[in-house]
Amino acid sequence: MLFSVDEDAGTRIVGWIMPDNPSHTPSVTVFEGSEKLAEVQARITRPLLREQGLHDTGLCGFVVDEAAVSGLARRHQLDVYDAHTQTLVYRRRYGTPTIQRKLFRLETQILPNVRLNRLFDSLFQMSYPRIEALPPDTTRSVIDINFSNSIYISGRIYLAEFEVFLQRSGFDICACLRDPIEELAEQMLTLEWISRNSDDTVKQLGNIGLASLVDAVKGKELKDADDFGAWLLRLSPGDRRLLSNPLTRLLTCHNGDEELSLVAVPSALDALSNMKAVQLRSNLEHFLLLVGAQLEHDLGTWEIPAPSPGVTKLAEGLNDKEVVRELLAADIELYREFSNAVERAEDAMRDRDSKIEGPGPQAAIAQG
Incomplete structure (x- = not known):
């Protein structure tokens, strides 16, 4: 699905949606807070979409006006979604200050940092906190939004696949890095939890990226690090690969099937050095x-x-497992190198500030 908005003139909001199904006529739903105000079907033909063979009829343009939403011009807070996919198409935020910047936060955890997403969601006009749940074409459409300069995107996507698009569209890229063994512990506890719950409960997590491993966990007695270590050893090479070096893969690969290169760790450090802000998750305040x-x-x-006591305890037990060290070899090296760089940068800042009278200026961490 591709989309754009041409204008919000107060009494009308005009845009278009090109659905994945070229024979489908799209609709938008309009919300004010949690209240659904209207569903509006596209009724304007966009000839270019039809002429280029992208849509059967070209009937992709929508207009939300006073006839569809009574008192439209007086409503200062509106959300417009594609009715079929529930993807955010437009937000009206009259009278609400928004940051006029574009920010992409690479989500390095399997479970998203909801608190961070809520913070940034409140500061930007357009917000897409789970971008990995969208198809690649829709993700690129979100990145290419040209009707707003206030956009927040976050997600667990392969940076190499989208970095050029993000940079071209003027996004500041940032990330928090988590200890890879701690992250693996949370992944495995999450899988074990999913295996014991109904599908409806699991859906609340959204797309966690490990769904194909749920069957491998079901029915297993996994209570401690020894149990999980033995489970990892019994996994097929293909399943085990799904858990291997996720951070390095996110930073250097274009998709989940791509093999890590021999220079993956240096390449990942280069990717981090190109970010506007990057820190350890244990120093979230400095990241902010x-x-x-x-x-x-x-x-x-x-x-x-x-940290969750359960995650901390499991991570401590997994730390000495050879299978874990092999599984996360690149991520462990990457995390160590970056942590050392952070420590050197902080030492340098403390040394510099000690030579300056009064508080020293805030400085970004030297990356790589």
């Missing part, structure tokens, strides 16, 4: 300072929540 400085906006201070 870096992002805030880039956006020229005070993001406030946070009390960093303690």
Whole structure:
């Protein structure tokens, strides 16, 4: 699905949607908060879409006007979605200050950082916190939005596949890195939890990216690191590969089938060095300072929540497992190299600030 919005003139919102099915006539749903105000079917022909063979009829243009939504001009907070996919097409945010920047946050965790997403969602006009759930064409359409300069995107996508599009569209790219063994522990506990719950409950998690491993967990007694280590050893090479080096893959691969190159770790460090803000998840407050400085906006201070005791305990047990060390060899090396770079940068800043009277200026961490 591709889409764009031509104008919001107060009394009407005009745009178009090109659905994946070229014979389908799209519709949009209009919400004010949680209240659905209208569903409007496309009724304007876009000849170019038909002439280029992208749509059977070209009937892809929509108009949300006073006839569809009573008092449209007076409604300051509206959300317009594609009715078929529920993808956000447009947000009206009259009277609400928004950051006029484009920010992409690479989600490096299997479970998204909901708190971060809520923070940024409130600051930008357009917000797409689970971009990995969208098809690639729709993701590119979101990245290419030209009717707004206030866009937040976050997701667990392969950066190499989209980095050129993000840079071309003027996005600032940022990320938080998590200890890879701790992340693996959370992944495995999540899989085990999914295997014990109904499909309806699992759907609440959305696309977690490990659905194909759920059957491999069902019926297994997985209580501690020894159980999980033995389970990893019994996995087929193909299934085990789904858990191997996820961070390095996100930073250097174009898709899940691509093999890591021999220079994957240096390439991943290069990708991190090109980001506007990057930090360890254990130093989330500093990450927000870096992002805030880039956006020229005070993001406030946070009390960093303690890690889940279950995740921490399992990670400690997995740390000595050879199968885990092999599975995450590239990620462990990458995390170590980046952590060392962070430590060197912080030492340099402390040394510099100690030579300057008064508080030193905020500085971004030297990356790579």
